[in-house]
Amino acid sequence: MIFISKFLVPKGYTGITLFPFVFLKHSSLKQNKILLNHEKIHFKQQLELLVIPFYILYVFEFFIRLLTCRNWQQAYRNISFEREAYTNEKDLNYLKSRPFYSFLKYY
Template identity: 35%
Template sequence: MMLLKLKYLKKYKSFAPLPLLLVKDKVYVKDLVVMNQEDIHGAQQKALLVLFFYLEYAMDYLIQFVKVKNQHKVFRNFVFESEAYSTEAGFNDQNSRKLGSFIKFYGKKYAYE
C-alpha cells in the first residue's frame, strides 16, 4: 500500500482504497491496531477484486441504514467492518486469512454499538 496523509478525514483515522492507505495523522501509521485493521480491509478488497468489495459495501450500507438509521451503528455493523474490528488486535498474517472469512459476520451485530 502507498501511504498518504489526508487532513480531510474528519471522523476516521484511516481509509484504505487499494492501493492507497490514507491516514488522518502520521501517528496512526505507528498504531499497530489501526494498521492491522487496514490490512484486513486490503485483504477483503483483494478477495473481492476491489470492485465487488465496494459494491457489497454500498449494498450493506443501504441495508443497515434502513434497519438502524444511525450513522455510527450503521458503520459498526457493516460486515467488512465487523470482521476488521473483531480481528484487528490479532495481528494475523493477512496472507493466511481465509478467502471468505467475512461471510460469518453477516447478520451479526458488532459489539461496539
C-alpha cells in the same frame, strides 16, 4: 502504500483504505499497529472481491444496515467487512491464517 491526508479521511475516522492505498489522518498514526492491521484486513477484503465488487457490496450493505438501524455509526459498525476488521484488528497474526471470504461469517 500509506499516505497522510486529513482531507481524504472522512470526519470522525482515522484511516481509510482505497485500493491500493491507505490514507491516514495524521502521520503519527503510522505507528498504530492495530489501526494498520484493521486497514490491512480491508485491503485483503478488497483484493478478494476484485476491488470494485467490494465497494459495491460495502455501500449496498451500509444502506441496508442504515435502513434497519437508522443510525449512521451503528450501520457502519455492523457492515460485515467492518465487523471482521474490528473483531480481528488486535490479532496482528490474523491475516496469516485468515480463511478466504471470511467476512461472510460476520454477515
